[in-house]
Amino acid sequence: MSTTIITTPGIATHKRAAVDWKWVVIGACVAFTIYIAVIPLAFLFWQSFRTPQTATVPAVWTLGNYAAAYGTSETFRLFLTSVQFAFGASFFSFAVGTTLAWMNERTNTPFKSIFYALSLIPLVIPSILFTVAWILLASPQIGIINQLLQNWFGLAAPPFDIYSMGGMIWVDGLHYSPMAFLLMSAAFRAMDPSLEESATMSGASVWQVLWRVTLKLTWPAIFATILILFVRSIESFEVPALLGLPVGIEVFTSSIYTAVHRYPSQVGLASAYGVALLAITTVGVYAVARLSGKGSKYATMTGKGFRPRQIDLGAWRWATASGFILYFVLIVVLPFLVLLWSSFQHFYTVPSREALRNLTLDPYRFVFTYPDLASTMWNSLVLSFGSATVVMLVTSVICWLVVKTKIPGRWLLDNIASLPLVFPGIVLGLAIMIFYLNVDIGIYGTIWIMFIAYITRFMPYGMRYNTTSMLQIHTELEESAAMCGASWTTTFRRIVLPLLKPGLVAGWIYVMIVSIRELSTSILLYSPDTRVVSIVIWELWQNGQYVELSALGVLFILLLFVLVLIARWVGGKYGIREA
Amino acid sequence: MLTVHGLYTEYPNERGDIVKAAQDVTFTVEEGRLFTLLGPSGCGKTTTLRSIAGLERPRAGEISVNDRVVFSSSKGVFVSPNRRGFGMVFQSYAIWPHMTVFENAAFPLQVGDKKYTRAQVREHVMRVLTAVQLDELADREATKLSGGPQQQLALARALVMEPALLLLDEPLSNLDAKLRDRMRFELKRLQRELKITTVYVTHDQSEALALSHEIAVMNQGRIQQIGRPRDIYENPVNQFVADFVGNTNFLDGTVIRAEVQDRCILDTDIGRLAVKFAKPVKANDRVAISIRPEDVELAESRPAGENVWQGTVEQKVFLGEAIDFRVTVGPRSLLSRQHPTLRTPVGGSIFVRVNPEKCVVFSAS
Structure with a gap:
């Protein structure tokens, strides 16, 4: 499964220095973070000093x-x-x-x-x-x-x-x-x-x-x-x-x-x-x-937590x-x-006895026969699951660097990864749109540009969840793995990630839910082929299709509700109290 | 002075199970005395203290101070904690971080029903800060103080309104060992000087023995024994008290015969044992015997008298002022505390003697 060598870790790494995966993984994650967080910002500034380009x-x-x-x-x-x-x-x-x-x-x-x-x-x-x-x-x-x-x-x-x-x-x-x-x-x-x-x-x-x-x-x-x-x-x-x-x-x-x-x-x-x-x-x-x-x-010495006294409000x-x-x-x-x-009306009406007689399932028929419904749902799910996974894994490495090492400049890395926090969703969408319009690497108008936007936008949340639980992992746990002869990648995979699991899962659930509802970034980046559910709702509103929108909305809320329930159940299994 | 009668408290824990925190807790504390509730964690001592404070509402019972009823389930009386006028020191000290030392101590005078002028507040606060030797630090930010002074400040704050009753919830448990010893003396001095009626909660038996006029040992919500420190230590009423207060050796025994003068002869794992036992017993009654380590006498040559066995030194632990021997006698091993001058090597043969008067006997549970 893994190649562990029973020698002093320092010597082992020097002897087989052909490819040290530690630096490959770290380097890739750092490069990815900087690319994703800094570039859009730079292009936003650049664009703000340019005139519009026409044919x-x-x-x-x-x-x-x-x-x-x-x-x-x-x-x-x-x-x-x-x-x-x-x-x-x-x-x-x-x-x-x-x-x-x-x-x-x-x-x-x-x-x-x-x-x-x-x-x-x-x-x-x-x-x-x-x-x-x-x-x-x-x-x-x-x-x-x-x-x-x-x-x-x-x-x-x-x-x-x-x-x-x-x-x-x-x-x-x-x-x-x-x-x-x-x-x-x-x-x-x-x-x-x-x-x-x-x-x-x-x-x-x-x-x-x-x-x-x-x-x-x-x-x-x-x-x-x-x-x-x-x-x-x-x-x-x-x-x-x-x-x-x-x-x-x-x-x-x-x-x-x-x-x-x-x-x-x-x-x-x-x-x-x-x-x-x-x-x-x-x-x-x-x-x-x-x-x-x-x-x-304001952090004071605290004793054993007794049940806080409740104020009796009487009547x-x-x-x-x-x-x-x-x-x-x-x-x-x-x-x-x-x-x-x-969602049960032909057209929007205030509740009345008459309206009650005219209940219909047409809006739901409309939603289920909507040509792109399946692909839209699929886009939403793939984007939210994918970005949650990438965000949590990449930020776990970044957090490790920031929390566990003494590498100079790690505070900068922390700030870079948290930088997208200042981007309002629509500004981030704008910045990414500008960048990939100017630097054509063939992802403009594809689902990848939204994927990148979601990862950028939600990376700070991943940082927050991972930092909290990374701080709780005592360094000696890793050191003892190293003393047992495990390489860095093995230690990270077998010791750090499992111990990080509560934070990872909680963060994953959170990022998944916020990205499936995302609208303000997507609205500047979507194309007809890469619509997500929230965009379809937006379009229905623009077209004045209120009853169809309501039907889709009801289904969407129920879907999200079920997702949250599943997530809480899974989270409970990993010992997370509040997802 | 303080009378607690028939106190019952129950509450559901996080999983919804009912915790029986206090069960028929009854005791009185005389004016000016320091009364200690002693027991392991979860025994109900803190719940009892908080019920006296008014921070918990018991299910049943009655609490009164100087004939003023502050809680009574039968009369439907519940005086809210801020109207009881008791001083309390919390385990965490609960020093407010947004106030200075002076402001912390002045708070009770500012919020109470009784109004004080600025000068009166200053006078009261400085007097009480002087008593705990914090007068020099009055303008310091309260959280800049270290553990000992924080504890003193919490005490000063509890004393500033001259409370009828002082409640202390494990006030020494957050201090390191050296400081704890010093603060223990300091607390005792202050309490004896001010003659303030005090209820003290702790799980530390040596603290309880050192400070108290009277101790109530609690377990599983019930008071096991109330008595003066010496009574509790020398004449525990049951195995729990004997075990919890100090170290002890337990032996199981069967009565062989009762003799005159409250004496009886027992059969135990280590052989025949003569003990002093006031309760009437008959042959074949099962009993338990507790012998304190300092009452297990060791000698290299056979001493005269009864209750003497030969054993082997199994282990020695050098403690500085004393040395603990673990001696195997028959199938059992006994703990004995000796003066460090006794130098019998491990594996060496040694004689064990126990004074019949020092054996505490309980009816087997």
Whole structure:
């Protein structure tokens, strides 16, 4: 199986130095990482200084893109709108997520263990479907909620307008509140409960403990969570594209999309916007990294973890439980039901007795007879499984270099592999598009370009999962393998990878799920032959085929749900508690 | 002073099984005394302490301090922990990292019902910091302190509001051995000086013996024995207590005959053994005998009297101030602690003697 030589490892490698696989593997992984993370960025900058190339006019150097992008007051408005949207959405989801996390971790709200599991469900609903569902619920023309309220209370005008800044913040903030919930739950859990208990013993009331100890101590986590949410919502594409563009509310991401899809395509202008967006996200990501580095001040000596005391809310606990239920209705039940309803209609109608008689399976027939359905599904699955596998394996080697060796410059490698974190999906799509348009190696328009884009985009997640579990592997475990005579490649394959398995599997599951929902990068890279499911949903929306979209959406959500269940089951077998 | 009566606590663990943490726990602590709950991990001692603190809500029972009932299942009383006015030191010390030493100690005075002026707070805090010798470090960031001072700060914080009761949850277990010994003396001095009623939780028997006025040994949620340290050590009521508090040799025996003056003769693995046993026994009763290592006497020449056997030195462990011998007698091996002047080599022949008064006998379980 493997060639192990029982001698001192150092001498062994020198004697058979023909090909040292250690450096081949490491070299390949490092080269791949640099290629994938750095090149698109360089080309994005390059393109932002070029004029558009057409059949007759060659591209030349220019500052015109920046002049066009920043020379007008229009851009300032764009910036303000983007920031307003991102602030609104991030603070809204933070407030919702933190309240839920506190209720879940620190109070005796009934049934909360179920809610923890339920709170993960929204993560399997892709952003585009969530947005579409809320359009069907709260659009002024066809929104079910609006029509029902108008009928019941005889209102002249629809009470809600989803096509507004408020609507955008509502949908985006609500959809990403589970992320805030998970991050803040982790922060509350990481805290030594005796810090709060000793405040209680000192005579502090529930609110004094919450304000003077709990929130003060979780402050670094709070700030980091808000920053992460801010960066994520400024990158958000689906919500601004579906809700903002129709009424002329433009943010950076949707402007990049419209600049590329204009005729003639304004790639240079899009790049200039992209560079600005990149600057904002870079500052945010850098701040998060600095902040988590400083967190060690707050790491205190912890004792044995006793069950944290739960605050008895008395009769209020039924209020908090209803809050949980309302939240779950808004974030899962209503969106899913509205898609389900509309997927059984001939054309989109508000629920009524008459509409109930006209139920049909036509949309599902349409989906199953859709010419490219099989190949689209296949593309989605292959891309997500493939990129998850490649990402996790490559980053495991990179992590080993970063965590376990003393090679100079390893911090740089760490940063390079984490670099794509600052790329908003649409900017990454743009950068990769530009690169392979200019450097023709025959992958533009094929599935490979999307494969590369996915790997690039999700590499930082692989780094994070692998670093966490790599830190837990004691160096002596590898050293003793070396003392037994195992070569580096054997040690890596037989010792490091198996020990890394919990992190590897958890990361693989995560990357698989985020890549199967991916839209904002794919939207600039797909061709008619390489469509994925999220792209088909996007096209159906553009064509106004709402009922067909709903049917496909329902099936897609169910598929994702089954995938997550399988993943959790597999993850459970490998001892992973939360996938 | 503190009365705990008929305390029962149960809770489901992560797998949903019911853990019976405290079962009919009853004891009283007199004013100014240090009372220790001693037992292995999971014996219910921390649960009992947290129930007194109010951090746990027991299923049944009653707790009162100075005739003020803070918990009673029958009367439906549950005073929330922040209204009980007890001081508590946690195992992790729970020093708030976002506050200075002074701010940590001042916190109880700032959040309590009783209002203090700024000057009063300063005076109280500095007095208590001086008592634990932290007055010089008052403006230091609290987490910059090392283990010993952190523990002292936690103590100062618990004492600053002059609590009716001081609760200590394994306060020395996070310190290294040398520091632990010093802090043990420091804690004892402070408690004896301030005469503050204290409940102390530990799994370390030597700590319990050294500090306490009274000890309750717990196992599986139940109190096994309550008594003064010397009683617990010399007259354990059952095998668990004998085994948990200090090292011991256990022998199984059968009564051959009972004699006058509370004496009886037993048949054991190592031969006939005369013991002092107050309870009435009859022939063929099964019993267990515990003999402390320091009560197993060794001599190179045959000593006079009863309970003498010849054995072989099997192993020696040199401990500095003492030397532990493992001696084979018949089919058994006995542990004996001796002064290091005894130099019998391994494999050498040696005489073993046990004083009948030093044998503790239990009815076999």
